[in-house]
Amino acid sequence: MAVFQELKKGVLISLWFVFLTFPVMVIKVDPIARTVTWRWMNALYMAVGTFIIYTLVQFFIKRRGRSKPASTQKEAGSSVIHRLLDNPRRRAMLFVVLAVAAIAFPQLLSSYQTNVMTTALMYVVLGLGLNIVVGLAGLLDLGFVAFYAVGAYTYALLNHHFGLGFWTILPVGGLLAACFGILLGFPVLRLRGDYLAIVTLGFGEIIRLVLENWGEFSKGPSGISNIARPSLFGMELDLHGSIVFNYYLMVLFVIFTIFVVNRLQNSRLGRAWIALREDEIACQAMGIDKHRTKLVAFSLGAFWAGLMGVVFAGKTTFVNPASFTFMESAIILAIVVLGGMGSIVGVILGALILILMPEYLRGLSQYRMLAFGAILVCMMIFRPQGLIANIRRTYVYKKTPNDAQAS
Amino acid sequence: MTSQPILEVSGLTMDFGGIRALNALDLDVASGEIVALIGPNGAGKTTFFNCITGIYTPTEGNVWLTPPGGKKVSLNGLKPNKVTERGLARTFQNIRLFSKMTVLENVMIGRHCRTKAFILGAILRDPRTRREEQDILETSYAMLEKVGLAEHCDEFAENLSYGAQRRLEIARALATEPLLLLLDEPAAGMNPQETIELEGLIKKISREGQAILLIEHDMKLVMSLSDRIFVMDYGRKIAQGTPREIRENPAVIKAYLGEEVDA
Amino acid sequence: MDYFIELLFSGLTRGSIYALIALGYTMVYGIIGLINFAHGEIYMIGAFTAFIVATVLSIYGFPLLAIVIIAGVAAVVWAASYGYTIEKIAYKPLRHAPRLSPLISAIGMSIFLQNYVLLAQTSDFLPFPRLIRDFPFMEPIAHIIGSTDLVILVTTVVVMVILTLIIKFSMIGKAMRATSQDRTMATLVGINVNRVISMTFIIGSSLAAIGGLLIASHIGQINFYIGFLAGIKAFTAAVLGGIGSVPGAVLGSMILGLTESFATGYVSSDYEDVFAFSLLVLILIFKPSGLLGKATNQKV
Numbered sequence: 001m002a003v004f005q006e007l008k009k010g011v012l013i014s015l016w017f018v019f020l021t022f023p024v025m026v027i028k029v030d031p032i033a034r035t036v037t038w039r040w041m042n043a044l045y046m047a048v049g050t051f052i053i054y055t056l057v058q059f060f061i062k063r064r065g066r067s068k069p070a071s072t073q074k075e076a077g078s079s080v081i082h083r084l085l086d087n088p089r090r091r092a093m094l095f096v097v098l099a100v101a102a103i104a105f106p107q108l109l110s111s112y113q114t115n116v117m118t119t120a121l122m123y124v125v126l127g128l129g130l131n132i133v134v135g136l137a138g139l140l141d142l143g144f145v146a147f148y149a150v151g152a153y154t155y156a157l158l159n160h161h162f163g164l165g166f167w168t169i170l171p172v173g174g175l176l177a178a179c180f181g182i183l184l185g186f187p188v189l190r191l192r193g194d195y196l197a198i199v200t201l202g203f204g205e206i207i208r209l210v211l212e213n214w215g216e217f218s219k220g221p222s223g224i225s226n227i228a229r230p231s232l233f234g235m236e237l238d239l240h241g242s243i244v245f246n247y248y249l250m251v252l253f254v255i256f257t258i259f260v261v262n263r264l265q266n267s268r269l270g271r272a273w274i275a276l277r278e279d280e281i282a283c284q285a286m287g288i289d290k291h292r293t294k295l296v297a298f299s300l301g302a303f304w305a306g307l308m309g310v311v312f313a314g315k316t317t318f319v320n321p322a323s324f325t326f327m328e329s330a331i332i333l334a335i336v337v338l339g340g341m342g343s344i345v346g347v348i349l350g351a352l353i354l355i356l357m358p359e360y361l362r363g364l365s366q367y368r369m370l371a372f373g374a375i376l377v378c379m380m381i382f383r384p385q386g387l388i389a390n391i392r393r394t395y396v397y398k399k400t401p402n403d404a405q406a407s
Numbered sequence: 408m409t410s411q412p413i414l415e416v417s418g419l420t421m422d423f424g425g426i427r428a429l430n431a432l433d434l435d436v437a438s439g440e441i442v443a444l445i446g447p448n449g450a451g452k453t454t455f456f457n458c459i460t461g462i463y464t465p466t467e468g469n470v471w472l473t474p475p476g477g478k479k480v481s482l483n484g485l486k487p488n489k490v491t492e493r494g495l496a497r498t499f500q501n502i503r504l505f506s507k508m509t510v511l512e513n514v515m516i517g518r519h520c521r522t523k524a525f526i527l528g529a530i531l532r533d534p535r536t537r538r539e540e541q542d543i544l545e546t547s548y549a550m551l552e553k554v555g556l557a558e559h560c561d562e563f564a565e566n567l568s569y570g571a572q573r574r575l576e577i578a579r580a581l582a583t584e585p586l587l588l589l590l591d592e593p594a595a596g597m598n599p600q601e602t603i604e605l606e607g608l609i610k611k612i613s614r615e616g617q618a619i620l621l622i623e624h625d626m627k628l629v630m631s632l633s634d635r636i637f638v639m640d641y642g643r644k645i646a647q648g649t650p651r652e653i654r655e656n657p658a659v660i661k662a663y664l665g666e667e668v669d670a
Numbered sequence: 671m672d673y674f675i676e677l678l679f680s681g682l683t684r685g686s687i688y689a690l691i692a693l694g695y696t697m698v699y700g701i702i703g704l705i706n707f708a709h710g711e712i713y714m715i716g717a718f719t720a721f722i723v724a725t726v727l728s729i730y731g732f733p734l735l736a737i738v739i740i741a742g743v744a745a746v747v748w749a750a751s752y753g754y755t756i757e758k759i760a761y762k763p764l765r766h767a768p769r770l771s772p773l774i775s776a777i778g779m780s781i782f783l784q785n786y787v788l789l790a791q792t793s794d795f796l797p798f799p800r801l802i803r804d805f806p807f808m809e810p811i812a813h814i815i816g817s818t819d820l821v822i823l824v825t826t827v828v829v830m831v832i833l834t835l836i837i838k839f840s841m842i843g844k845a846m847r848a849t850s851q852d853r854t855m856a857t858l859v860g861i862n863v864n865r866v867i868s869m870t871f872i873i874g875s876s877l878a879a880i881g882g883l884l885i886a887s888h889i890g891q892i893n894f895y896i897g898f899l900a901g902i903k904a905f906t907a908a909v910l911g912g913i914g915s916v917p918g919a920v921l922g923s924m925i926l927g928l929t930e931s932f933a934t935g936y937v938s939s940d941y942e943d944v945f946a947f948s949l950l951v952l953i954l955i956f957k958p959s960g961l962l963g964k965a966t967n968q969k970v
Contacts, residue, residue: 016755017755019751020748020751020752020755021790023718023719023722023723023744023748024715024718024719024722024786024787024790024791025790027722027726028791029721029722029725029726029729031725031796031797031799032797034729035729036725036726036729042790138770140770140773140774142777187955188951188954188955191954191955191958192958193769193770193773194704194705194769194770194773195954195958197705197770197773198705198905198909198950198954199950199951199954199955201902202902202947202948202950202951202954203947203951205902205943205947206944206947206948206951209941209943209944209947210944213940213941213944260530263529263530263532264526264529264530267524267528267529267536267540268518268519268522268524268525268528268529268539268540268543269524269525269526269529270529271508271512271515271516271519272516272519274505274507274508274512275505275508275516278505278506278507278508279503279504279505279506281462281487281503282499282503282504282505283505283516284461284462284486284487284488284491285460285462285487285488285491285496285497285499285503286488286491286496286516286517286519286520286579286580286583287488287491287492287496287517287519287520287521287583288488288516288519288520289486289488290488296525296526300526326898327781330777330781333774333777334778337774366789367785367789369781369784369785370781370782370785370786370789372778372781373778373779373780373781373782373783373784373785374778374782375778376774376775376777376778376779376781377759377760377775377778377779377782378778380760380764380767380771380772380774380775380778381760381763381764381775384767384768384771
């Protein structure tokens with residue numbers, strides 16, 4: 001009987017979605033040729049699709065309800081990756097395998113594949129940067145791409161006007177983005193979370209619109225081309241060489257970023273960020289300077305975006321405002337949310353999945369943004385902690401106090 | 408207990424719109440003392456805490472803190488984190504722990520204002536930062552042992568029992584090395600057994616020389632712990648004195664039991 | 671002088687459209703404290719539905735009045751259905767989640783809907799049929815105010831009056847006001863809060879659909895991306911007026927519409943959008959409670 005009820009509900013919901021999507025999915029008009037196409041099959045797909053999704057969701061909800069209310073850290077602790085990372089020997093082996101794979105990658109695969117991987121690695125770094133802001137400090141920054149743009153245009157303009165090289169500009173771009181972060185952060189970080197999100201979104205759009213409209217400064221929508229590629233000790237590289245070089249550069253960047261972010265989040269500052277995310281008032285009552293701590297997180301995130309902006313400009317040799325839309329911020333946010341806010345391994349995995357998957361499943365690439373949107377919604381509802389929840393806090397300190405006692 | 412006062416509050420007034428939540432309140436706490444602030448619900452006790460810890464900015468009045476052997480400093484207009492740095496630490500009536508952090512980490516946050524490491528220190532992990540980190544761990548662990556939560560150090564704070572959460576808040580506040588510890592209804596929601604344990608804990612902390620100002624409704628607890636009691640009603644101080652004096656004070660009886668007793 | 675009046679009316683027209691959308695933001699925010707980021711997409715879907723229905727009917731040779739009525743009703747019905755469904759899917763499960771979770775979900779929903787329309791229809795700009803013919807009696811002043819502007823203004827005023835009546839006097843309006851003041855208390859006195867929230871989404875979405883229909887027939891073209899900018903601007907207007915306040919949303923929208931109109935008329939149209947975004951950033955920084963909103967104090 002219950003099954004029949006469920007079935008009936010499923011059918012009703014399917015019908016509702018058929019109705020809901022009817023005008024957009026079924027009818028297609030051509031106002032110029034004045035023809036109407038009725039795509040009835042779409043209604044059928046919709047009905048079947050909704051029914052299947054509904055059944056699956058119900059199934060998972062039921063199953064989750066039946067399994068014990070596991071405490072989150074245990075559940076996450078049993079994940080394969082964390083078990084691998086827990087054991088020092090396995091961890092060392094994993095690192096060796098990863099290092100070999102990373103080094104061999106451009107030798108074994110084509111320039112195109114290497115280039116795609118470089119892009120994915122850039123998103124890893126961007127994701128890790130945003131992770132400091134969103135994941136650790138809990139500040140929803142929807143204008144992250146603005147700092148990316150600052151870095152990219154810093155390199156593009158200084159290279160174009162003064163012929164300055166990549167290595168000179170790299171720190172400049174990062175620092176300038178961090179300065180922008182401080183400038184913006186100073187007034188807005190006292191806002192409540194959701195307002196902060198909207199203000200940063202507004203700021204991101206302002207930067208883009210200024211770049212688009214202020215032609216004398218930024219050459220407007222046509223952008224700046226012929227930006228110098230990164231050089232290797234003054235050597236100019238050919239196209240293939242440059243792609244490979246960029247790739248290794250990004251691998252180093254990723255390692256550097258993981259190292260820094262890992263140390264930050266296990267420090268006094270990192271703990272303060274997480275505490276701030278949990279409860280601002282209690283934080284202040286414990287003597288944490290709310291503003292300063294937030295500002296540091298915000299500008300550190302911006303710094304990484306700035307660095308990546310410079311790398312982006314050097315890699316593509318061309319920048320224009322169209323690369324820095326809100327959607328770019330949304331993609332980076334989706335990476336962090338999918339991977340798991342605050343979790344380094346999660347963000348890396350999130351970036352690789354979201355950037356590589358559409359590349360390799362060509363047929364699906366047009367559904368990319370659709371999927372990103374759906375991911376944001378589904379993750380919030382079904383798994384807000386992300387694919388790989390951050391669990392470092394349960395064991396990192398465990399042995400140390402005992403050691404301290406023993407000594 | 409005739410030592411010098413640590414905390415002096417004079418003429419503290421707080422208006423919310425047209426409502427006067429605190430009315431020219433005077434209060435002082437001497438070093439090593441346990442002082443209780445009592446009064447019916449809505450008397451303005453928590454508002455008083457919020458005002459002296461910088462969460463609210465009082466309309467009028469002065470708050471001074473005097474470190475033993477040090478100079479008197481004003482707390483007027485300081486942000487909450489600065490107040491904590493100067494030496495006032497508090498717990499919250501409706502527990503405010505960092506629920507997704509471990510018990511130990513919660514206490515470590517309390518060490519924040521007594522330590523320095525920043526971005527570079529965190530990244531480079533130089534010897535000084537490492538020593539500081541070790542010190543944070545040891546001190547925090549010691550605090551947990553003091554309140555009897557050491558064996559729970561790796562659990563998430565949200566998974567602790569109610570009474571344990573209250574004790575964790577005390578440990579966290581103690582980790583800031585306060586001159587004066589402010590406890591906002593530490594026994595609220597505790598069962599009798601937990602309350603007895605809490606009483607023991609507060610006495611232990613007090614014996615170590617810690618000055619304490621507490622808000623509490625449990626009269627038995629207040630009477631057995633306090634050296635002095637301040638009574639508030641409608642934002643005003645209506646009485647002060649030793650537990651015995653307070654118990655016999657007609658104004659206090661009236662505030663608690665209503666007019667009829669008078670008649 | 672004529673130019674001034676022309677700009678004035680064009681500003682009021684813009685303001686009316688912003689107001690129709692801003693009301694949805696402000697009502698939802700008032701009830702559940704969520705910035706419904708997908709609201710701009712509801713407006714876009716309303717416009718798209720109207721476009722599809724109107725074009726189909728005109729191809730099949732329906733008379734203009736019938737087209738206007740059917741397309742309008744369809745836009746409202748579908749936009750309301752989308753609003754209702756989105757709330758059930760993306761926000762209701764997150765009602766007790768941390769504050770940022772529903773916002774992230776809303777952003778996801780917005781991106782999803784944009785791309786859903788993009789994939790199911792097209793990314794091109796589509797010509798929107800002219801639903802409003804020039805009225806003969808408007809001929810003498812047509813250079814100051816067009817017939818479409820007039821229809822937009824009149825429709826907006828009528829809609830506002832109806833909305834005010836609903837909020838002030840109907841049962842559901844009273845329940846809404848109660849819920850927005852204190853949700854727990856509203857539940858205790860027997861208000862079905864879930865129903866109130868659903869109704870809020872339905873009403874807000876219907877208003878946005880009317881706005882979508884009007885602006886699309888005014889500008890004459892639509893695409894899947896129109897919701898983003900319109901949404902942000904309407905949100906700006908809602909914040910300017912004080913988010914959560916219904917008259918505030920209307921006031922804020924009119925101010926935003928008029929300033930934009932005069933700024934583009936007398937200064938330059940290059941930075942029209944920059945202006946709106948800057949205004950948004952500045953209000954949130956300096957007066958987040960807006961013109962008519964109440965500042966809230968966090969309880970400790």
